[in-house]
Amino acid sequence: MRLFTTVAALRCYLNLCQSKPQIETNSLSVSIGLVPTMGALHEGHLSLIERAKRENDVVIVSIFVNPLQFAPTEDYQSYPRTLDRDRSLGQQAGVDAIFAPTAEELGVNEKLSSRTSVLPPPSMTSVLCGKSRPGHFQGVATIVSQLLNIVQPNKAYFGQKDAQQVAIIRRLVKDLSFNVEIVTCPTVREASGLAKSSRNQYLTPEQTAQAGVLYRSLQLSKLAFQAGERDSKVLKGIVNKELATVKSVAVEYVELVEPNTLMPLEKIEEQGLLAIAARIGEARLIDNVVLKVRQPIVAIDGPAGAGKSTVARQVAAALGLVYLDTGAMYRALTWLVLQSGIAIDDESAIAQVVSSCSIQLTSSTQLDRPVRVWINGEEVTQAIRSLEVTANVSAIAAQKAVRMALLQQQQSWGLKGGLVAEGRDIGTHVFPDAELKVFLTASVSERARRRQQDFQTQEQVDCTLEQLEQTIKERDRADSTRELAPLQKAPDAIEICTDGLSINQVTEKIINLYHKVLI
Numbered sequence: 204m205r206l207f208t209t210v211a212a213l214r215c216y217l218n219l220c221q222s223k224p225q226i227e228t229n230s231l232s233v234s235i236g237l238v239p240t241m242g243a244l245h246e247g248h249l250s251l252i253e254r255a256k257r258e259n260d261v262v263i264v265s266i267f268v269n270p271l272q273f274a275p276t277e278d279y280q281s282y283p284r285t286l287d288r289d290r291s292l293g294q295q296a297g298v299d300a301i302f303a304p305t306a307e308e309l310g311v312n313e314k315l316s317s318r319t320s321v322l323p324p325p326s327m328t329s330v331l332c333g334k335s336r337p338g339h340f341q342g343v344a345t346i347v348s349q350l351l352n353i354v355q356p357n358k359a360y361f362g363q364k365d366a367q368q369v370a371i372i373r374r375l376v377k378d379l380s381f382n383v384e385i386v387t388c389p390t391v392r393e394a395s396g397l398a399k400s401s402r403n404q405y406l407t408p409e410q411t412a413q414a415g416v417l418y419r420s421l422q423l424s425k426l427a428f429q430a431g432e433r434d435s436k437v438l439k440g441i442v443n444k445e446l447a448t449v450k451s452v453a454v455e456y457v458e459l460v461e462p463n464t465l466m467p468l469e470k471i472e473e474q475g476l477l478a479i480a481a482r483i484g485e486a487r488l489i490d491n492v493v494l495k496v497r498q499p500i501v502a503i504d505g506p507a508g509a510g511k512s513t514v515a516r517q518v519a520a521a522l523g524l525v526y527l528d529t530g531a532m533y534r535a536l537t538w539l540v541l542q543s544g545i546a547i548d549d550e551s552a553i554a555q556v557v558s559s560c561s562i563q564l565t566s567s568t569q570l571d572r573p574v575r576v577w578i579n580g581e582e583v584t585q586a587i588r589s590l591e592v593t594a595n596v597s598a599i600a601a602q603k604a605v606r607m608a609l610l611q612q613q614q615s616w617g618l619k620g621g622l623v624a625e626g627r628d629i630g631t632h633v634f635p636d637a638e639l640k641v642f643l644t645a646s647v648s649e650r651a652r653r654r655q656q657d658f659q660t661q662e663q664v665d666c667t668l669e670q671l672e673q674t675i676k677e678r679d680r681a682d683s684t685r686e687l688a689p690l691q692k693a694p695d696a697i698e699i700c701t702d703g704l705s706i707n708q709v710t711e712k713i714i715n716l717y718h719k720v721l722i
């Protein structure tokens with residue numbers, strides 16, 4: 204693992220990384236993941252690093268105690284600085300390089316007004332923690348923008364614990380068109396429920412035990428929400444009542460806001476961020492929970508030939524959910540491209556067409572009826588099954604802009620929920636907050652046997668089992684290492700090996716899991 208303290212050295216390192224071909228993944232470009240931190244690394248940070256490791260070729264962790272985000276009365280001087288320990292933790296976690304610049308290196312002194320800064324919408328920075336920490340989020344936005352500009356990562360990783368920070372960063376990335384994907388990772392907690400934080404070091408053991416009340420109060424409110432409560436006053440009241448049971452807790456705020464805009468909510472219509480800030484002794488602690496009204500999402504991933512699409516269709520029909528037929532969506536985009544007379548290899552022109560189109564799907568609960576599809580208002584259910592579309596769909600689906608356009612469409616449907624989606628990265632990338640994630644596998648020999656049976660029923664060329672096994676192994680390797688949407692099992696996915704199981708048995712297993720998860 205390397206340690207860099209200057210922008211020039213880090214840039215040089217990143218350039219060298221970019222110029223090395225990725226022999227293992229056989230890809231031409233190197234993906235970079237950035238995990239911005241203030242150091243004093245703990246399991247929360249390590250979870251971000253692990254995720255970044257899984258999803259990128261190179262992982263950079265920045266460690267910078269940013270003076271711009273501390274008010275004069277705050278703990279800038281006493282904030283824990285443990286670079287040696289952080290280095291060994293980074294090394295163990297497989298980080299490629301730590302970037303630990305000085306304030307001077309980033310052109311920062313304690314005054315925000317003496318340099319160029321990034322000003323997120325005041326409606327987002329003046330609420331929640333912004334009320335008591337004026338200038339804090341402007342300081343965060345400025346340095347995060349600078350880090351994104353220095354590292355130019357493909358993905359940058361942030362923790363849900365700092366929900367306001369994530370919302371503001373997502374907004375600045377959108378508003379300033381940064382070419383980066385922001386990945387939010389779940390909050391890592393102590394056994395007591397206390398969110399891990401570098402500032403937990405300020406707590407005595409007794410206070411640490413007391414601090415579990417933050418999480419407990421949020422969970423109580425979540426229970427009420429799950430029982431149908433939607434009113435902000437009631438949900439916040441439950442949190443306040445529980446917090447009041449611990450004398451040492453000085454509540455700064457308990458708020459319910461819309462998670463993306465951070466606008467206060469009187470009632471939850473779609474989703475709400477219930478957030479707390481409180482002081483215990485020397486420590487200022489924050490925590491939150493997202494309450495979603497949306498119907499559940501079932502994500503089914505797995506290698507080719509494990510029976511995903513048939514199972515997904517059946518599960519959706521049995522549970523009355525919409526089957527999100529991604530294949531049909533790619534076909535619709537292909538139809539649109541062909542219709543527009545654009546050459547299949549003109550990626551920029553294709554990007555232009557697909558980034559502004561809209562797709563609608565309705566699924567019937569009758570399994571023998573195809574999903575109906577519209578693109579830009581025109582029904583294309585039949586047209587997308589043409590030979591011309593079939594011949595071109597995989598070339599179109601392999602283009603990054605097409606994947607991005609589709610991801611946006613899928614995620615916008617995900618807001619309402621109530622769907623089953625299958626693919627390679629649904630549980631990790633498309634719907635990382637799906638209520639149920641299933642990873643369907645089958646042994647190579649089983650998949651080869653199934654493929655051979657299919658060939659035989661379709662009276663197609665006969666292949667030996669050995670040949671089929673070889674092709675399947677190669678396909679698995681290509682799918683897991685491909686640059687775009689590689690096959691990934693989410694850490695919280697439940698694996699079902701379908702060897703020896705019929706489609707109906709697999710469907711039944713998933714339905715049972717669904718009922719268990721959703722109690």
Ligand code: AMP
Nearest residue numbers: 240241242247361362365389390391399
């Ligand atoms: P910090 O070093 O506190 O600025 O945190 C660096 C990143 O780690 C931020 O994106 C935080 O949201 C994230 N983080 C801190 N604590 C946790 C935690 N307990 N679980 C998950 N992420 C966390």
